[in-house]
Structure formats: structure tokens, C-alpha cells
Amino acid sequence: MTVNGWLQIVAFCAALIILSPLLGRYMAKVYTGERVFLTPVFGGFERLLYRCFGVNPKREQDWKSYAKSLLIFSLAGWLILYVILRSQTIQPWNNYGGVTFHAAPWDVTFNTVSSFLTNTNWQYYGGETTMTYFSQMLGLAVQNFLSAAVGIVVAVALIRGIIGRSGKSLGNFYEDFTRTILYVLVPISFVSALVLVSQGSIQNLGHYVSVHGISGIAQTIALGPVASQEAIKLLGTNGGGFFNTNSAHPFENPNGFTNYYEMLLVLIIPASLVFMYGRMLGSRRQGIAIFATMFVLFIGGVTVAYAAEAHGSPAQRAAGIHTQVIANSTGGNLEGKEQRFGIAGSAIFDVVTTVTSCGAVNSSIESFTGLGGAIPMANLSASEVIFGGVGTGLYSMLLYVLLAVFIGGLMVGRTPEYLGKKVEAKEIKLVALGILITPLAALFSTSLATASAAGRASVYNTGPQGFSESIYAYLSQANNNGSAFAGYTGFIQPAAGNVGSHGVTFADLLGGFTMLFARYAPILFALAVAGALAGKRVSPVGLGTMRTDNPTFVVLLLGVILLVGALTFFPAILLGPIVQALTGRLF
Amino acid sequence: MLRDLRTGFLSVIVFTILLGLGYPLLVTGVSQGIFPGKANGSLIKKNGVVVGSALIGQQFYEPLIGKNGKQEVVKGVAQTQPDPRYFQTRPSSTSDNDASTAFSNLGPNGKTTLTAFQGYIQTYLALNTAPDKKPYDPAVTSAAQLPVDAVDDSASSVDPNISVANARIQAYRIAAVRHLVLSTVDGLVATYTTGRSLGFLGEPGVNVLELNLALDPLTGSK
Numbered sequence: 009m010t011v012n013g014w015l016q017i018v019a020f021c022a023a024l025i026i027l028s029p030l031l032g033r034y035m036a037k038v039y040t041g042e043r044v045f046l047t048p049v050f051g052g053f054e055r056l057l058y059r060c061f062g063v064n065p066k067r068e069q070d071w072k073s074y075a076k077s078l079l080i081f082s083l084a085g086w087l088i089l090y091v092i093l094r095s096q097t098i099q100p101w102n103n104y105g106g107v108t109f110h111a112a113p114w115d116v117t118f119n120t121v122s123s124f125l126t127n128t129n130w131q132y133y134g135g136e137t138t139m140t141y142f143s144q145m146l147g148l149a150v151q152n153f154l155s156a157a158v159g160i161v162v163a164v165a166l167i168r169g170i171i172g173r174s175g176k177s178l179g180n181f182y183e184d185f186t187r188t189i190l191y192v193l194v195p196i197s198f199v200s201a202l203v204l205v206s207q208g209s210i211q212n213l214g215h216y217v218s219v220h221g222i223s224g225i226a227q228t229i230a231l232g233p234v235a236s237q238e239a240i241k242l243l244g245t246n247g248g249g250f251f252n253t254n255s256a257h258p259f260e261n262p263n264g265f266t267n268y269y270e271m272l273l274v275l276i277i278p279a280s281l282v283f284m285y286g287r288m289l290g291s292r293r294q295g296i297a298i299f300a301t302m303f304v305l306f307i308g309g310v311t312v313a314y315a316a317e318a319h320g321s322p323a324q325r326a327a328g329i330h331t332q333v334i335a336n337s338t339g340g341n342l343e344g345k346e347q348r349f350g351i352a353g354s355a356i357f358d359v360v361t362t363v364t365s366c367g368a369v370n371s372s373i374e375s376f377t378g379l380g381g382a383i384p385m386a387n388l389s390a391s392e393v394i395f396g397g398v399g400t401g402l403y404s405m406l407l408y409v410l411l412a413v414f415i416g417g418l419m420v421g422r423t424p425e426y427l428g429k430k431v432e433a434k435e436i437k438l439v440a441l442g443i444l445i446t447p448l449a450a451l452f453s454t455s456l457a458t459a460s461a462a463g464r465a466s467v468y469n470t471g472p473q474g475f476s477e478s479i480y481a482y483l484s485q486a487n488n489n490g491s492a493f494a495g496y497t498g499f500i501q502p503a504a505g506n507v508g509s510h511g512v513t514f515a516d517l518l519g520g521f522t523m524l525f526a527r528y529a530p531i532l533f534a535l536a537v538a539g540a541l542a543g544k545r546v547s548p549v550g551l552g553t554m555r556t557d558n559p560t561f562v563v564l565l566l567g568v569i570l571l572v573g574a575l576t577f578f579p580a581i582l583l584g585p586i587v588q589a590l591t592g593r594l595f
Numbered sequence: 596m597l598r599d600l601r602t603g604f605l606s607v608i609v610f611t612i613l614l615g616l617g618y619p620l621l622v623t624g625v626s627q628g629i630f631p632g633k634a635n636g637s638l639i640k641k642n643g644v645v646v647g648s649a650l651i652g653q654q655f656y657e658p659l660i661g662k663n664g665k666q667e668v669v670k671g672v673a674q675t676q677p678d679p680r681y682f683q684t685r686p687s688s689t690s691d692n693d694a695s696t697a698f699s700n701l702g703p704n705g706k707t708t709l710t711a712f713q714g715y716i717q718t719y720l721a722l723n724t725a726p727d728k729k730p731y732d733p734a735v736t737s738a739a740q741l742p743v744d745a746v747d748d749s750a751s752s753v754d755p756n757i758s759v760a761n762a763r764i765q766a767y768r769i770a771a772v773r774h775l776v777l778s779t780v781d782g783l784v785a786t787y788t789t790g791r792s793l794g795f796l797g798e799p800g801v802n803v804l805e806l807n808l809a810l811d812p813l814t815g816s817k
Contacts, residue, residue, distance in 0.1 A: 212636070
């Protein structure tokens with residue numbers, strides 16, 4: 009570890025702590041319908057869109073109506089994306105890689121569509137060998153916007169349920185959705201895309217360039233509209249790379265500055281939503297308490313991952329490689345990492361993208377050390393509540409908050425209340441289901457994949473590493489993260505060529521269903537909780553009211569999150585990365 | 596219900612056009628106007644011909660000539676080896692194939708990983724050893740003296756950079772085979788070293804393609 013590495017970590021946290029309250033304040037205005045500086049620009053256009061869709065934004069929806077709009081919108085998105093990805097041979101901008109890109113087969117497409125619809129962006133294909141510019145722009149990047157907005161509006165609806173003083177209304181789905189796109193996602197993405205291009209990220213619609221290098225060796229340089237997709241891929245915590253090597257590719261992430269900027273893009277909305285929550289409640293302390301909980305878990309992960317990667321791997325030591333920092337070299341486990349990011353830049357990026365549901369990678373998680381690889385897995389085991397995905401993080405965290413309130417209430421022997429609203433049997437049942445459904449999906453799919461021959465066909469490495477690949481695959485897909493121990497079916501990629509990616513049907517289908525189930529079931533539970541809380545009366549704060557905005561509550565909340573995560577996943581994680589961390593043996 | 600379906604499909608289609616065509620084409624237009632070189636891949640030309648991208652690593656290899664004086668061919672593929680006259684990039688699982696990038700996916704505790712590392716170490720040490728069996732850089736005799744980037748795979752498989760330590764070791768070889776003064780080569784290394792962004796973000800790196808392009812004029816090659 010180096011002083012400079014720690015400096016990068018401190019600088020990153022500082023920027024996050026300074027910027028997210030500002031964006032949070034802005035977003036609170038967007039969702040309470042206040043005027044913002046972009047209203048003159050987009051206001052008229054916004055109303056035009058509502059007329060075009062045939063919706064009345066002033067029509068208030070209860071939770072069932074809100075959920076119905078969301079599900080129908082998602083269904084339409086799924087079908088349209090499937091059609092786009094399967095029709096590559098008749099699309100414009102094809103044959104730009106020198107050969108006609110065929111569509112990936114139905115099973116890979118099923119997985120990819122489910123993946124992008126659910127904000128997961130798990131990829132059983134390599135971008136530059138499989139996808140046309142048309143599919144990337146009109147299919148995948150569009151869902152990067154739409155799936156992000158769906159996540160955010162669910163969080164907004166849950167907040168409205170919690171603060172609702174009368175009636176059952178959670179707002180209007182299409183209004184929240186359209187405002188998210190126009191006032192939040194598009195402006196930040198547009199500016200960010202230009203920032204990335206200014207640093208060397210590419211943005212064009214040209215043919216791949218074939219060159220002969222200075223030694224005369226032929227090389228094809230893949231191009232495309234990368235920066236526009238890169239910006240929303242990170243901002244919307246999507247994570248699906250334009251290229252197969254994702255944000256490690258120099259065209260997606262050209263230097264140390266873009267690496268830092270991209271990490272901020274990933275965390276900025278999840279962190280801001282917490283501050284937005286505090287503002288919408290009228291009690292910023294509530295938001296700060298949740299932010300503090302998330303931040304403690306985040307910084308813990310960064311510290312361990314950085315230390316583990318700086319230490320180097322058993323395979324390096326066995327080969328006699330000196331892994332200490334020497335002059336003008338990073339030292340550490342640089343296998344599967346880029347020189348320009350080094351150890352610290354790779355470790356922070358890894359933690360940032362696995363605490364959120366982003367899943368972008370700038371280094372190969374498969375090549376992380378045992379302990380370094382255990383951190384992303386632990387992050388996933390916490391069900392994406394450490395900042396989490398855009399929207400999903402906050403609504404999942406609020407379910408944990410309700411659980412903590414319930415447990416706290418039991419401990420002091422009073423009816424649990426959250427912000428003056430009684431948390432009763434019905435709510436707590438919904439909360440428990442909402443919390444347990446994701447781990448259930450992850451463990452069920454992992455055991456199915458591990459126990460069956462069809463599942464084992466996807467595994468690339470041997471020993472505990474092979475098990476890590478399996479469990480990571482389903483942890484990642486169930487939590488809608490999308491990062492991977494990329495050996496899992498990844499060994500098929502290089503042989504796939506430019507005629508559509510081949511996959512393992514079993515893994516494609518199991519993963520696809522896992523993602524869909526683990527996305528929409530918790531959304532429905534979160535909206536149901538919102539509906540149940542919306543109509544409740546608010547009782548005044550008394551002496552015996554448990555406070556949810558002080559350090560005691562932060563500790564209680566931390567305990568609940570760690571306990572649930574550890575109880576569900578610790579035995580499984582023990583078998584993979586922990587074994588590797590504890591031994592110097594090679595497998 | 597029918598009305599809901601109509602709204603659902605209509606909104607997805609409208610957003611697809613706005614966000615899938617409007618947004619990226621606007622970004623493309625502005626980028627091509629302000630940063631045309633970067634937006635098109637930071638391509639580098641030599642004598643008017645594009646030879647690569649400053650951001651994409653490439654192989655600097657020469658044909659492998661067998662004992663009979665002919666090009667070695669295995670299964671119809673002409674064999675190549677690192678060209679000692681050029682700085683070499685980091686190990687790549689795809690031989691710097693930018694049209695199909697991939698991670699190495701070598702695990703931290705893998706025997707295959709060890710084998711791969713041993714291969715990289717052997718290649719690197721062999722390349723940096725003179726025909727008289729002495730290392731070009733007298734300080735580099737075993738794996739323990741090598742910077743990690745020289746013997747660990749990159750992530751993107753097209754990493755354009757190497758560490759300064761790696762470049763300094765190779766500079767001894769370049770100076771010897773090109774009959775240059777070491778300080779001249781070290782000077783070039785310094786010229787093509789990019790420091791940390793804003794002084795503290797990321798790690799310094801030497802751009803191998805740009806450095807190699809600057810070498811040729813020194814020795815009178817074209």
C-alpha cells in the first residue's frame with residue numbers, strides 16, 4: 009500500500025460527501041414537482057411526452073396501479089429489446105467489424121435482454137464481437153436509461169408511502185419516470201460523455217480500423233459510440249461494457265482521471281438518493297444516519313480489498329515474483345489489472361461497482377486474491393444496500409431500516425414505529441419477504457448450478473476458484489449486479505467469433521430467470537410496503553419513541569445488515585474465496 | 596388494460612428513439628466537432644499511414660527464423676517472437692487483439708496461473724539477456740527483480756502502458772541492440788511517460804507505441 013493509494017481513496021470519499029448532498033437536494037425538488045434550473049429547457053417537452061403517451065401525470069396511483077404500470081412498461085421493454093437484439097442481420101451499421109454480426113442465439117439473447125431490463129447487465133457475450141452499433145445504441149444503452157429510472161421511481165414511491173400523511177397515493181409512475189430521465193439521467197450523462205471523450209474515450213459510428221502495426225503485424229481496432237453508453241452505464245449503475253473487457257478497455261476508461269470520474273458517476277445517484285430521502289422527510293438527520301451506515305460498510309470493503317491486492321497472490325509468490333512496491337512499479341497483484349489504474353485504482357473501482365449494482369469492472373475480479381475476491385462477494389451478500397443500485401439500494405435499505413426498527417422495538421418491548429408510523433405484522437411480513445427473496449434466489453440457483461452436470465459445464469477454473477465462479481455468477485445475477493468471475497462460461501467467448509455469441513443454455517436460462525425474479529419480486533414487496541404504510545396515521549413523537557437518526561440506530565442497522573448477510577451467505581463464501589485467502593496452496 | 600399496454604409500448608418506443616438515436620447522435624456530433632482525434636480512437640500515423648492507436652497496445656514482434664534460415668511455420672501459422680529492437684508491452688491473453696478483447700481469468704491460487712507466470716518470466720528474462728548470456732541490465736538476473744507489470748497479464752488485454760521500471764530495464768536492451776547511448780533511451784522513456792492524472796490519480800505509465808515510434812528515427816530506420 010502506498011500513501012498515494014490512500015490519498016486517492018480519501019479524495020474519492022471527499023468528493024462523494026461533498027457532491028451527493030447537492031444532487032440529493034436537486035433530486036428532491038425534481039420529485040416534489042418544484043421548479044429546477046432545467047424546467048425552462050425540458051418543461052414543455054415533458055408535457056408533450058405525456059400527451060404522446062396518453063397519460064395524465066396528475067392522476068395519482070395507489071401501489072397496485074403504480075406496480076401495474078411498471079410491470080407493463082417493463083414487459084414492453086423486454087419484448088422490444090428482444091426483437092432488436094435478434095434482428096441484427098437486417099440492421100444498419102452492421103458489417104462494421106469487417107463481417108456481418110449475426111444475432112446471438114435465443115438463449116443468450118434471453119439472458120441478455122433479462123439482464124439489461126433488470127439493471128443487471130450480466131453479459132454472456134463480448135460487445136465488440138457480437139453487438140452491432142444499432143443494438144448497442146437503440147437496445148442496450150436505452151435499457152441502461154430505462155432500467156435505472158425504474159429503480160429510482162420505486163425508491164421515490166416507497167418514500168412517498170413512508171411520508172404519506174393521507175390516502176394511498178404513491179404518485180404517478182409515468183410522471184416520476186419521465187422526470188427521472190429528463191432532469192436527472194440525460195443531463196448528467198450528456199455532460200459526462202463529453203468529459204470522457206475529452207480524455208480519449210471514443211464516440212463515432214465508423215468502421216473498425218484495420219492497421220499494420222510498426223512491426224507489420226495486423227491489428228483491428230474496434231470503434232463505436234462508446235462514451236455515450238459508458239456514461240449512462242455507470243450513472244445508472246448498469247455496468248454492461250461496450251467492449252468485452254468493460255471499463256478496463258482504454259477506450260472506455262482511458263486514464264487515472266476517467267477512472268476516478270467513472271467511480272463518482274457510479275456512486276453519485278445512490279448516495280444522493282439517501283440525502284434526497286432526508287430532505288423529502290423534512291429531517292436530513294434521517295438521511296445522514298443511513299448514509300453513515302452505508303459509508304462505514306463501504307470504507308471497510310475498500311480498506312480490505314486494497315490491502316489484499318497490494319499484498320500479492322500465492323501464484324505470484326510461487327513464481328518468485330517480488331510483490332512489494334519498488335521504485336517506479338506498483339507492486340502487488342497486478343494480474344488482470346491495468347498499469348494506468350494500479351492497485352488502488354482497481355481496488356476502489358471494484359468495491360464501488362459491487363456495493364452498487366453497477367457491476368462494471370476495470371480489472372479482472374477472477375484474478376483478485378482470495379481475500380480481495382471475498383470483498384465483492386460480501387458486498388453482494390449484503391443485498392446491495394451499501395449504497396446499492398440507483399433506487400434499488402435505497403428501497404432495499406429502507407426495508408432493512410424497517411427490520412431494524414422492528415427488532416429494536418422487540419428489544420425494548422414496544423410496538424415498533426418508524427417516523428411515527430406503526431410497523432405491524434403485515435408490514436413486517438412483507439419486509440421479511442422482500443429481504444429474503446434475493447438471497448433465496450441466489451442460493452437456490454447456485455446450488456442448482458453446482459449440483460448439476462449442466463451447471464458445472466460453465467466452470468472454467470479448478471478447485472475453490474471454480475466454486476467461486478459459480479456462486480459469484482448467481483450472487484451477481486440475483487442482486488442485479490452484473491460483475492463476474494469472468495471465467496464462468498467466459499472461456500467460450502474467444503472462440504465465438506463474429507457470428508453471435510454462443511452460450512451454455514442452462515446457465516443462460518437459470519441466470520435469466522434468476523435476474524427477472526430477483527428484480528421484480530422485491531420491487532413488488534417494496535411497493536406493497538409503501539402501500540401499507542401510505543395510509544397510516546402518524547403518532548406524535550414521545551419519550552419512548554426509538555430514534556432512527558442517531559449513532560445507536562446506525563450501530564443497530566449495521567448489526568442487522570451484517571447478521572442477515574452473514575447468516576445467509578457465510579457458509580457458502582467460506583468454501584470459495586476464504587479457503588483461498590487462508591492457504592498458500594495452489595489448486 | 597389495452598390502454599395501459601398502448602401507453603407501455605408507445606413510451607418504450609418514444610424513449611428508444613430519444614435515448615437510442617437522439618442522445619448518442621448528439622454526443623457523436625459534438626464530440627466529432629470538438630475532439631475529432633480522440634473521438635475517433637487517438638489513431639497514430641507514421642509516414643501518413645495509420646499504424647495503431649495511442650490507447651491500444653500492440654505487438655512488436657518479428658518473424659521467427661529457424662535454424663535453416665527460413666520462417667518457422669507451425670500448423671500454417673507463421674511464428675513470431677518479440678523484437679528486441681522495440682520496447683515490449685505487457686503480457687496479453689489475446690496477443691493484443693483489440694477486435695476480441697478478453698481477461699486472462701487466471702485465479703490467484705491456480706497452478707495454471709503459476710505456469711503462465713513462469714512462462715512470462717522466462718520470456719522476459721531471455722529477451723533481456725545478451726547473446727553473451729549476460730543480462731543487458733546488470734541488476735536484473737531473476738524474477739525477483741522484475742516489476743509486476745512485466746510478468747502479470749493486463750486486464751483489457753490491450754494495455755498500452757508499461758511501468759517506468761519495466762521501461763528502464765528494457766532501455767538497456769534497446770540501447771545495446773540499437774547502439775545508442777543509454778541516457779538517450781532513458782530520456783525518451785521520460786518523454787513518453789504519462790504521470791498520474793492531476794498528480795495523484797492512477798499510476799504513471801510509459802506509452803509503448805509512442806515510445807517505439809520515436810526510437811526509429813534515432814537509428815535512421817524509416
